[in-house]
Amino acid sequence: MIVLAFLAQTLRIAIPYLFAASGGVISERSGLIGLGLEGYMLGGAFCGAVASYYSGSPWVGLLGAIAGGAALALLYAVTAIRFRADQVVVGIAVNLLVTGATRFFLRLAFHSSANSPRVPGFGAEQSGTGLAALASNPLIWLGIIAVGVMAWLIYRTPYGLRVRAAGEHPEAALSVGVPVDRVRYVAAALSGMLAALGGAYLALDQHQFSAEMTAGRGFIALAATIFGRWDPFRAALACLFFAAAETLQIQLQGAQIIPSQFVEMIPYALTIVALAGVVGRAIPPAALGKPAAE
Amino acid sequence: MSIVESSASAPLAIRLADIYKSFGPVNANRGASIQVACGEIHALVGENGAGKSTLMRILGGMYAPDSGTMEVNGRDVTGWTTAQAIDAGVGMVHQHFMLVPTLTVAENMMLGREPTSGGQIDSGRVVGEVTELSRRTGLAVHPERKVADLSVGEAQRVEILKTLYRGAKILILDEPTAVLSPPEIDELWRVLRGMRERGETIVLITHKLDEVMEISDTITVMRQGQTIAQLTTRETTPAAIAKAMVGRDVQLAMHYAETARPRADLPSAPLLDVRDLVVDGPRRASAVNGVSFAIAPGEILGIAGVEGNGQTELLDALAGLRPVRAGTITVARRDITRLPVKSRGDAGLSHIPEDRHARGLILDYTIAENLILGQQHRFTTGVRLDNDAITDNARRQIEAFDIRPAVPSVPARALSGGNQQKIVIAREMSRAFQVLLAAQPTRGVDVGAIEFIHARLREARDAGKAILLVSADLAEVLALSDRIAVMYGGKFVVVLDRRDASEGVLGPYMTGAEHAA
Amino acid sequence: MKRTVEEAVLPALVALLVAAVVGDVLILSFGQNPGSVYRLLIDGTWGNAYGFGQVLYKTTTLTFTGLAVAVGLRAGLFNIGAESQLAAGGFLAALVGLVLPMGLPALVTLPAFLVAAAAGGAFVGGIPGVLKARFGAHEVITTIMLNFIVLALLNYLTAAHLKVEGTLHTTEIHAGALPRLSSMIDAFHGSAANVVLLLAFVTAAAVAWFLFRTRRGFELRATGLQPAAAEYGGVNVGGVWWRTMALSGALAGIGGLNYVLGYKHYYEESFASGAGFLGIAVAIVGRNHPVGVVLAAFVFATMSQGGLAVNAVVPKQIVDVLQAVVIIAVAASVPEVRRLARRTA
Secondary structure, eight states: OHHHHHHOOOOOHHHHHHHHHHHHHHHHTTOOOTTTTHHHHHHHHHHHHHHHHHOOOOHHHHHHHHHHHHHHHHHHHHHHHOOOOHHHHHHHHHHHHHHHHHHHHHHHHOOOOOOOOOOOOOOOOOOOSSSHHHTTOOOOOOOHHHHHHHHHHHHHHHHHHHHHHHHHHHHHHHHHTTTHHHHHHHHHHHHHHHHHHHHHHHHHHSOOOOOTTTTTTTHHHHHHHHHHOOHHHHHHHHHHHHHHHHHHHHGGGTTTSOOEEEEEEEHHHHHHHHHHTOOOOOOOOTTTTTTOOO | OOOOOOOOSSSSEEEEEEEEEEEEEEEEEEEEEEEETTTTTEEEOTTTTHHHHHHHHHTTTTSOOOOEEETOOHHHHHHHHOHHHHHHHHEEEOOOOOOOTSSHHHHHHHHSOOOOEEEOOOOHHHHHHHHHHHHTOOOOOTTTTBBBGGGGGHHHHHHHHHHHHHTTTTEEESSSSGGHHHHHHHHHHHHHHHHHHHHHEEEEEEOOHHHHHHHOOOEEEEEEEEEEEEGGGGGGHOOOOOOOHHHOOOGGOOOOOSSSSSSGGGGSSSEEEEEEEEEEOOOOOEEEEEEEEEEEETTEEEEEEOTTHHHHHHHHHHHTSOOOOOEEEEEETTTTTTHHHHHHHHEEEEESOOIIIIOOOTTTTHHHHHHTTOOGGEEEETEEEEEHHHHHHHHHHHHHHHHHSSTTTTTTGGGGGGHHHHHHHHHHSSSSSSSEEEEETTOOHHHHHHHHHHHHHHHHHHHTOOOEOOOOHHHHHHHHOOOOEEETTTTEEEEEEGGGHHHHHHHHHHHHHOOOO | OSSSSHHHHHHHHHHHHHHHHHHHHHHHTOOOHHOOOOOHHHHHHHHSSSHHHHHHHHHHHHHHHHHHHHHHHHHTOOOOOOHHHHHHHHHHHHHHHHSSTTTHHHHHHHHHHHHHHHHHHHHHHHHHHHHHHHHHHHHHHHHHHHHHHHHHHHHHHIIIBBBOSSBBBOOOOTTTTTOOOGGTTTGGOOOOOOOOHHHHHHHHHHHHHHHHHHHHHHHHHHHHHHHHHHHTTTTOHHHHHHHHHHHHHHHHHHHHHHHHHHTSOBBBTTTTTTTTHHHHHHHHHTTTHHHHHHHHHHHHHHHHHHHHHTTTTOOHHHHHHHHHHHHHOOOOOOOOHHHHHHHOO
């Protein structure tokens, strides 16, 4: 049963990554760099907590999270597409914006710059580690399904085909009448909503929003996207792998075999290795980061 | 030029009248007009930069004309979009393929009009339709293969099939044979003839006259953005077409000035010696396919030929910007084949690049800074740049080459094309060099400056330098060169003394008509 | 190089305008009066010597990280790793401080600290540079990833081996600590501003001299503007890439001296706390010019300190939000201004 507990723990840790990595995949495949995932996730956590608090229902919380994530992602998309701003700069700025804004509004709404009060959430009252607690949290199911839906969307639907074309060769897509800008706006909105759901999971599972609670998970999701070579299933595997390493480290905490900081490094080191091509080069979508031709 | 009306009885599939289109300062089309009847194969010919691609892209909906009218099958369609053009049955096969390399043939075919069942793509149906279409037209393709894995010939077949899949009845092909081998070209003709039999209309943009004679029914000749002539193929000759394509305005005839030194006095050791050079091009084919030549001191060797036959790759390799697969390059008896760019400059090689905007100038740098590009290590005191020396150098060169505005601190971006080119010429010719590579030296330069630049080139030759001139302007090659080579398909197909050369003699070699039956 | 002064300055002005509007909205949402909040901000920053000293202190670090990113961008490279390069520089300087014997004159210790800080930053910056030159790996992702790796490593080293029990920092350095400004000018009493500020100005001047007056700087800028033309001009583009990343890292690393030697006299976990990312903002707003960087660093430092000053009335995070708004507005208006300028040219 230790194995079951291990798997359960891994899954719990992986869910936010799964959501955000699915969002990262669709965004980057369409040509938009996914540096804002961290910000969408944190924004989603906050909006989710606030919506849940004021409505009394975690489901409304989810709607709030989705709205917040979409809004942030569209802000990013408008500056990148319409204004042709540098995507890296705006992505980082969005993260800084959300970090500051969430603390600001936290104080405005709840008079604390660190935590919100308790909000209605999902899952057992105490953060249960058992499988039963896990199964009762709808976001666990959503997170897993999101991976499958994203894969279906990208590989089986017309929209997904256009996304792939927009990210590799937007001129070819334009030459057959595909509205590349519109395709990218939709991709951005999806990435925002998905990452926000990942954040909402964190807040609603802990029944509280704490400042900066995402703690870099958005970047781990981006690492999983790249390490998974921009494929939803491979990225999901990478998410599980990173989560498993974290779980292992937590369970071995007392034994002090590997210091926690080294386990932290794993996702990032693997991404660098993938980019440098030590074991097969990870080649990004060809048009990633470049505005479409005028 | 005789203007022959196309057959009045057949309805017009395409009619473009008085089309003007500019991109910033570049006037791509200046009052161009073209008429194509239904069921006709029409050739649109002209040199590079004549405006052929732009005109057809306007027809295809990629650009809107600044002024002028467009009619397709009698309907006014001026300024329509790509999507509308495709819906109306106008399909374009571009010179640089518009295919997404990571997607399969079938996926590229259906992009933008994907058939669905239950919300998802019906791949089976697409594969079936593509296979059927492929069989019907004789264009063999593998629907499941990734485009990146296709041969060039197959990729082109996919591009053509793509337009037919969308119901194209009017097909525009931009330089389709540029990347095909002879058997693939025959294949293509078979397909086009089949389409013509079905009453479909084809416009072929090309500069290869042997093909024009073989496949087309009617011809439009363009030069410098204007339509110069409309001809019926069986009533004209390659020579007449070539003359319309490459001729210059009569009043600017250039004269060849015999070299100051009698030929017998020229020392024998060449300054530039190239042996068996092989240079890779795109798609793993060889762009330069075993070229050998030598240039003696006090000689200009001109390479005539339409662009795209390996001249770019040849010059890049000589300059050090492209690696050499095989062969050697020697400057003043020094082997420079493996040397980096800077060392070649130090060895006495100067290079006027064909693309001054991408390579020759840094547009945001000032005139003075651009005048030391490539030699910045000679204008230093220790680690510091010697600004006085740089400014002095700039003043001298601005005056010597009449660069305007005559202010060293103006950024190059602000200058006209002609003056920008003068910066490059001034820089490359004022340094100490033995061999000068000059690619399209007077492209985009005004008439007065052309004479000036030609005079400088002759001066350098008379002073004992070796110059390799590459120009798409045949008149320029004839005016300056002591010997002329024609480059076609990556090889020198002929090397002639200037006295034995003329437009009439060279034209057929340049356009491959020499190979026509 | 800027074509016109307008093109350089206009985006920054637009950005400040947008930030002012957003600021007003946020302040009003807290039921406060924008005018009085802004006045409080000015009072707390430029209105008294302590506040001004704090602004100067923050300007120092931001100048170094801003210069680091600006130099990278001049070569066409986006260095997001200033955060970890800053930390690595500070860390290595602290290590040197721990092993140097007491009583050495500043003439000996200062160069040692400088070299250590620069080396630490250069090493962390150079790795992504080499990866790009050799493998074509995009420096944006590699620097971000390396940020996490290096910071985790430094945390481990501090926590496991070097820290003083019960704290998050190393033992105090006595050898060659740098004097604070308060020791020279009484008015600055209590503020963290120190002589590293002067080093920042000197460095900015040196970077300007390097970029615009030396041959290597000429080649660096050429590589950033048009790599194909630079290659034609005999420049080894790959070499420029990794050397510039190392230089960029070194500049950020030297910034670590501000905290480690000038202020607390020890290395503390997370002392960088965002100065690396703000360095990106400073470089962008300062349009990649050393003078602009110093000015932008001053503005951002003012905002950061101003946040603390208004915290009682309006949360200090309003400043974080406004800083992000400024970055986004500048990033959006630069291409737009350029497009409009070309249209009318």
